[in-house]
Amino acid sequence: MSVQIQDTPGYVKDDEVSQVADMLRCVQSSEGFLLVYSITDYRSFEYIRHLHQHIRKVHSDTKTPIILVANKGDLLHVRQVPSEAGIQLASELGCSFVEISTSENCQDVCDVFQDLCKEISKHQSSSNGEKRRGSIIPRPKSPNMQDLKRRFKQALSPKVKTPSAMA
Numbered sequence: 001m002s003v004q005i006q007d008t009p010g011y012v013k014d015d016e017v018s019q020v021a022d023m024l025r026c027v028q029s030s031e032g033f034l035l036v037y038s039i040t041d042y043r044s045f046e047y048i049r050h051l052h053q054h055i056r057k058v059h060s061d062t063k064t065p066i067i068l069v070a071n072k073g074d075l076l077h078v079r080q081v082p083s084e085a086g087i088q089l090a091s092e093l094g095c096s097f098v099e100i101s102t103s104e105n106c107q108d109v110c111d112v113f114q115d116l117c118k119e120i121s122k123h124q125s126s127s128n129g130e131k132r133r134g135s136i137i138p139r140p141k142s143p144n145m146q147d148l149k150r151r152f153k154q155a156l157s158p159k160v161k162t163p164s165a166m167a
């Protein structure tokens with residue numbers, strides 16, 4: 001699997017038409033999403049719903065992989081967004097949730113990207129499976145051998161014309 005990562009701007013104003021168009025293009029070409037906010041910035045948390053709506057506009061499939069990521073987990077003394085709020089939002093949006101600190105634990109970052117890749121791969125194989133199932137042409141029923149034998153014998157036997165058939 002090859003991975004291409006696209007970082008989008010933190011905030012995109014709705015009246016910045018070209019920025020919105022750029023973001024929608026990026027969303028369109030993506031197969032999975034990490035929605036990241038900072039636990040020290042309530043505005044970044046609130047903005048997640050907005051980003052999620054943009055994704056849904058483009059990917060109506062509710063199974064498109066999305067992970068909600070709460071970042072800056074090391075800055076607990078200036079926390080504005082409780083973990084519970086993140087968990088609640090993730091459940092509302094139907095996605096998974098993780099709280100990490102990119103500056104303190106780079107393994108967390110690797111893990112979250114790996115988890116997203118796994119979800120994308122699972123999603124791809126399940127949607128490919130659905131496509132395949134939808135395109136299968138039903139196989140003809142296997143012939144009834146007794147019936148075939150009977151018809152074969154009938155075809156070989158000399159035809160006797162009955163009087164009624166002659167009339």
Ligand SMILES: Nc1nc2c(ncn2[C@@H]2O[C@H](COP(=O)(O)OP(=O)(O)OP(=O)(O)O)[C@@H](O)[C@H]2O)c(=O)[nH]1
Binds near residue numbers: 008009072074102103
């Ligand atoms: N303490 C701490 N600081 C962090 C963490 N992650 C990022 N930062 C800092 O937060 C600031 C913003 O980080 P960026 O990586 O520019 O964030 P961004 O999401 O790209 O921001 P946008 O440009 O708005 O998209 C930088 O000063 C980072 O060093 C973290 O986990 N802990």
